Each structure stands twice: as structure tokens, then as C-alpha cells.
Amino acid sequence: MATITAALVKELRDKTGAGMMDCKQALNETAGDMEAAVDWLRKKGLSKAAKKAGRVAAEGLIGAIVEGAKGVLVEVNSETDFVARNDQFQGLVKMIGQVALHSGTTDVEAIKAAKVGSATVETAISEAIATIGENMTLRRAAALSVGQGVVASYLHNAVTDGLGKLGVIVALESTGQADELTALGRQIAMHIAATNPAALDAAGLDPEVVRREKDVLADKYRQQGKPDNVIEKIVESGLKTYYKEVCLLEQAFIHDSGKSVAQAVKEAEGKVGGPVKITGFVRYALGEGIEKQESDFAAEVAAAAGQG
Template sequence: MADITASMVKDLREKSGAGMMDCKKALGETGGDMDAAMDWLRTKGLAAAAKKSSRTAAEGLVGVAVAGTKGAAVEVNSETDFVAKNEQFQAFVREVTQIALATGDDAEALKAEAMASGTTVTDVLTNNIATIGENQSLRRARRLEVSQGAVVGYVHNKQADGLGKIGVLVALESDAGADVLEPLGKQLAMHIAAAFPQALHGDHLDSAVVERERGIAREKAAESGKPANIIEKMVEGAVAKFKKEAALLSQLFVMDNKTPVEDVVAKAAKESGKTIVLKDYVRFQLGEGIEKEQSDFAAEVAAASGVPQKTDPQPEPTA
């Protein structure tokens, strides 16, 4: 049997996106032949997918696709960021994003849609889990559409065309042309990626989030020792400030840090002589809200290859 080194396991993992233990097994089964090991991984049975389903999938890719007055964003998760570099995984995310653009953003309905291969999104995803060797999931999708104008897309931390770590869509309802809407939408999308607004308008913020901020503000104000009527004014002032900073239209534009976003849109409308309304937006950040498991990559590679891991010497006990 060929000597399977940690370097070989790591190289196959980077090339295939498969899990390390699967890579080690593939190399062992094929006598260390990298190409044959790749083929072995691709031909694994679907039963392997079930074993991966309990693993936390918080990495992966966000896909963004636009076509004139429509745009879609999709998040597909995997266990590690190695998979984001896998061409099979990238092709899957890209195609699913296009399907969402054409059919809608109900994630469950999207899973039942047919892909170019003729099989459903769910079946292709299950096969990918088996061949790539990591748990994966179609987490969410969102589509925006305007009656006239444009939906502009932007990808931050781009991994490939239309794929990255943060995906943004900006819906601009307008009778202005693309020469006006595209650059405006791109700047607004970059702002959204950086500033992380929680709603379009302050009145659209989650009521539970607002009440939590109100409770925090009340506790802080109570420490001032001021009369109750003054404390209430302090609380309402703090809540108003939070709404202003959390809502997209009232946030200060990141390009100059002084102009509210709604004024940026109004200025573009005035200069173009057209009506422009920022109707909606989407911001998907990869793994947002998913509790990630901590792991030691070096230790995993060593364990997979059978190489003992070095440990730091323990300090001598003192008298």
C-alpha cells in the first residue's frame, strides 16, 4: 500500500472539496493515484450523503443573478470553505440562482424544481453531498422585481462570477435609463454590504429588536438618576437614534459618511430628471445566524493521515 501523506490528503481535499477522511480513504483505495482518487470520490454511493447530514454547514456560497427588472439571491451552505472553490459546487449554486430568478424564491418549492440534468435540485444536491463528501444545504433564496427600472446585483468577497460571501440586490423603481440606475444601484449595493441595514424604513424594523433596544436604553437611562419623565425622553431618543442608524434610507451613505441614503437617491433623481424610488433590497451574508463549530484544521489533517500531532511541552510543577 502506498504511503499516504498529510500533504497528499490536503492536495486532494483542495482539488475535490471532499472531506479529509474520504480523501484519505480514496487515496488508500487507489494506491495514492490522485486522478484515480478523484474518480473514486465521484463514484461513491448516495449512502455517504446521509452520514453527512448532521454536520454543521455554515460555509459555502451566496449566488446573485440579475436580468433587467428582476434579480435573485441564493445561499447554499457547506461544511468548509474548501467547497466554495469546487467547480461542481459553484456550478450548482450558479444554476440554482438562475432557477430562482426564473421561478421564484420559495426555498422548498425551489428544491423541487428541475435542473438542466432533468433531476430535481434536491436530488442533485444529495448527489453533490455524496461525491464532494460534505454536508450541504440550500438555505434560503430571495427574488426582487420592479415594474420598470432595474434590479442591480453586487457580490462582496467574490469567489467566481456571481458567487461570493455577501450578495446584495437593490431594486430601483424608475423611468431612468441603465446609465443612471446601474452606477447608482452599484454604489447603494456596496453601502448595503458594508453598513448591514436591518430594514428599508425605520418603521419596518422587527418590533422585537426595537423593544430589546428600548429595554437596554431604559436600563442605561435609569442609572442616570434623573426624573421619570426625563428618563422616558432619553429612552425615546435612544430608540429613535437606533432606528435611524439601522434603517437603510436614513443611514449615512458610506461614500461620504454624511448624506442620508434617501438623499443620495433623491439627488440622482433630480440630476437625471427622472423619478427614482429605492423600492427594496436584499443582503445575504454567508452563514449569517448559523452557529459554527470550531475545529483545528492542522489536527484534522494529522488525524486523517495518521501523523501524530506535536504538542507544546507542559510547564514543570512548582513547589
């Protein structure tokens, strides 16, 4: 039998917002399996925030570099937000973005090994650490490109051109006017920043995620005593609703909620001057998935003053 620790219970509570005793029961019922426990709470209607992402605590900047039909996103982390406002750090992030764009790789180790003049990116990062006095890491990079068309970008909470706390790039394939296409792409990128879709369409969703969603829906209504034939229809309807929530093309467009993103793109084709196809997107939120150790600032100050 799995040992259910207090830390495990707290982690589940942070993920779901459910009560401590409910979280403990869920973990006991699922032999300590975190994902299964989340589903158990959802089926019981006890999860208040089943879709809540992990706490974001890492600092630094997201860099978005686009040139015509290609673009990249990079995330470079630092220990504090003060460093994100440092000109040297900002220059470092932009330089790393340029290297990622022109090197043709998004592999972090390959980018770090790439040359900038006579030195490598890794050396540039080390020198910045030595000068600024704070640890920094290149965490990840992503790239998009199209044969014809544009890659557009949007940065939320931008601190300067091309740098911010949340970045999106989106690839639009089209033979239409580049300026109109870029304007449309920026609107779509803003939409992606706001709604955080899981995939372009239903075909792009992780099959395991879809299976879990179906199981949660089915079990919820099975517990209410619904017959299987009714449950099947409810699940089918529920999945359609789910797709409208998490698939970009089916989401209600934030700039005109009366249309889906797919409909908005179709209507824009006249202005662009040709068919438009969204071929991909990437959304980076600073520090997502990284949890920083919490600290008691007052205690730290007292300790530094020799009082703790």
C-alpha cells in the same frame, strides 16, 4: 428556578463579550432568558458587543442573479472553503440561482423540486455531493422585483461573476434611465453590504426590537436617577440616533458621509431622469447564524496517523 449551565454562560459571553461571572449573574437575574440577559448586561453597561452577530462558520457561496427588474440571492453551503473554489460547485450555485429567478418561488423545497432538464435541482445537488465527496445544502433564497426600474446587486469577496461570500440585491423603482439606475443601485448595494441595515426605514423595524431599545435606554437613565420627563426626552433622542444607525434611508451614505442615503438618492434623480424609490433590499452573508463545531486540526491529523 432555571438551571444555568456552563454552556449557557459561554453562549452569553460569546454574544456580549462580558465577563463570565457577569454573564452568570445576568442569567440568574433573568431566569435563564438569553435575550433578557443580553438586555440586563447592556443596562449595567457590561456588554461589550451587544450587537455582535453569532459566529459565522459555514462555507459555500452566495449567488446573485439579476435580470432587469428582478433578481435573486441564494445561499448554498458546503463543508469546506475548498469546495467553493470548485468549478462544478460554482456551476451548481449559478444553476440554482437561475431556477430561483425563473421559477417565481423562493421556497427552498420548491426550488429543490424544480426540474432542470429531466432531473430536479435536488438530484443535481445529490450528484454533486457524490462527485465532490462533501455535503452540500441549499439553505435559503430571496427575490425582489419592481414594475418599472431595476434590481441591482453587489457581491463582496467575489470568487467569480455572480458568486461571492456576501451578496446584496436592492430594488429601485423608477421610470428613469436603466443604466444610471443600475449604477446607483450598485452603490446602494455596496453601502448595504458595508453597514448591514436592519430595515429600510423605522416603519420596517420589528416593533419588539424597538420596544427593547426603548426599555434599555429608559432603564439605563432611570438607574442614574433621572426624572421620568427627562428620560422620555432622552429616549426619544436616543431612538432617533438608533434609527440613523439601523435604517437604510437614514444612514450616512458610505460614498458621501455628509448625506443620508435618502438624500443621495434624491440628488441622483436628476442624473437618472426621474423619481427613484428604494422598495426593498436583501443582504446575505455566508453562514450567518450557523455555528460549525470547532475542531483541533492537530489532534485530527494525529488521530489519522494512529497517534491519537
